[in-house]
Amino acid sequence: MKEKITPHLQRKIRDGSNAIASQFQVQSTLGDNVTPNDPLGEETLFSPAKGIVHKYPNRVLWKTTYHCAAHCQFCTRIRQIGSPDGDLEDADIISALCYIQSHPEIDDVILSGGDPLVVPQTSMRIIAGLRNIPSVRVVRIGTRLPIHSPKSIGSPQVKMVFRELQACADNFQTYVLVHVNHPDELDYEVVDAIRTICAHSFPILSQTVFLKNVNDKEDVLEELFKKLYYMGVVPYYIYRCDYVKGLEQFVCDIVREREIMTTLHKRMSGIALPQYIIDVEGVGKIPVPLGFWDVPDITRCRDYQDKIVQL
Numbered sequence: 001m002k003e004k005i006t007p008h009l010q011r012k013i014r015d016g017s018n019a020i021a022s023q024f025q026v027q028s029t030l031g032d033n034v035t036p037n038d039p040l041g042e043e044t045l046f047s048p049a050k051g052i053v054h055k056y057p058n059r060v061l062w063k064t065t066y067h068c069a070a071h072c073q074f075c076t077r078i079r080q081i082g083s084p085d086g087d088l089e090d091a092d093i094i095s096a097l098c099y100i101q102s103h104p105e106i107d108d109v110i111l112s113g114g115d116p117l118v119v120p121q122t123s124m125r126i127i128a129g130l131r132n133i134p135s136v137r138v139v140r141i142g143t144r145l146p147i148h149s150p151k152s153i154g155s156p157q158v159k160m161v162f163r164e165l166q167a168c169a170d171n172f173q174t175y176v177l178v179h180v181n182h183p184d185e186l187d188y189e190v191v192d193a194i195r196t197i198c199a200h201s202f203p204i205l206s207q208t209v210f211l212k213n214v215n216d217k218e219d220v221l222e223e224l225f226k227k228l229y230y231m232g233v234v235p236y237y238i239y240r241c242d243y244v245k246g247l248e249q250f251v252c253d254i255v256r257e258r259e260i261m262t263t264l265h266k267r268m269s270g271i272a273l274p275q276y277i278i279d280v281e282g283v284g285k286i287p288v289p290l291g292f293w294d295v296p297d298i299t300r301c302r303d304y305q306d307k308i309v310q311l
């Protein structure tokens with residue numbers, strides 16, 4: 001994936017943050033001839049309309065764009081990020097809305113991407129359409145813009161999206177999901193950006209990815225989750241990094257991940273602790289049992305339909 005780094009992140013790299021450099025600078029070890037795969041089978045298995053991923057009965061993920069303010073080099077969707085192929089025309093939006101409307105079991109829509117806040121006009125059209133679908137009770141908006149470019153959160157276009165979501169308060173509940181991986185990402189500008197979102201009265205939750213040599217240490221994650229908790233952001237998920245061809249250097253050892261999360265459960269308040277999750281191709285999200293129980297084989301588990309899965 002092409003390197004794309006905002007001035008905000010550049011400054012942090014210049015100030016010596018290795019955690020930011022490792023996430024955003026292109027690693028010379030990556031082979032140019034590697035074609036990244038679709039590790040979760042999003043397009044191949046679960047996409048009934050352009051942009052829509054429908055894996056679990058009651059919720060859909062809606063990829064509003066393939067663009068982001070900066071490119072995270074570990075991204076699960078590295079195959080798509082930065083491409084105009086994910087741009088949605090009005091006809092695409094209408095057909096995705098029709099799909100959701102014709103599936104009244106869908107009550108929860110996750111706007112993702114790319115980053116929905118870098119395409120405010122598209123997001124506004126989608127939100128306005130979702131407002132007219134009575135079965136939709138929750139809209140979650142996943143973003144990394146506060147980390148990539150905190151000042152953009154105060155831009156008139158982004159404010160417009162938040163105001164539109166506020167105007168839908170009688171139709172559905174909005175949650176904002178911020179992707180954040182390391183305490184270095186939470187400087188005072190980012191904290192201000194998150195406070196700006198809080199001022200719109202949406203609950204804010206965080207999502208984190210385990211990244212080798214970035215955050216695979218107890219102290220680093222403890223600091224991250226505590227900083228989030230102190231500012232009113234509830235740590236929601238920490239994911240095992242998906243296996244994407246060419247990006248194996250970001251994937252941590254699963255035994256070590258479980259050890260870290262077990263230690264953190266002993267040290268921290270429950271509300272400050274995210275759920276540790278593996279997203280398995282063709283299966284979905286599975287919570288990983290921590291070291292409090294005698295689980296003989298951590299490479300075998302059950303999915304949400306109770307089927308056995310070999311990791």
Ligand code: SF4
Pocket residue numbers: 067068070071072075076077081113114115143144179
């Ligand atoms: S912001 Fe999210 S979608 Fe965009 S490059 Fe980073 S991880 Fe991927």
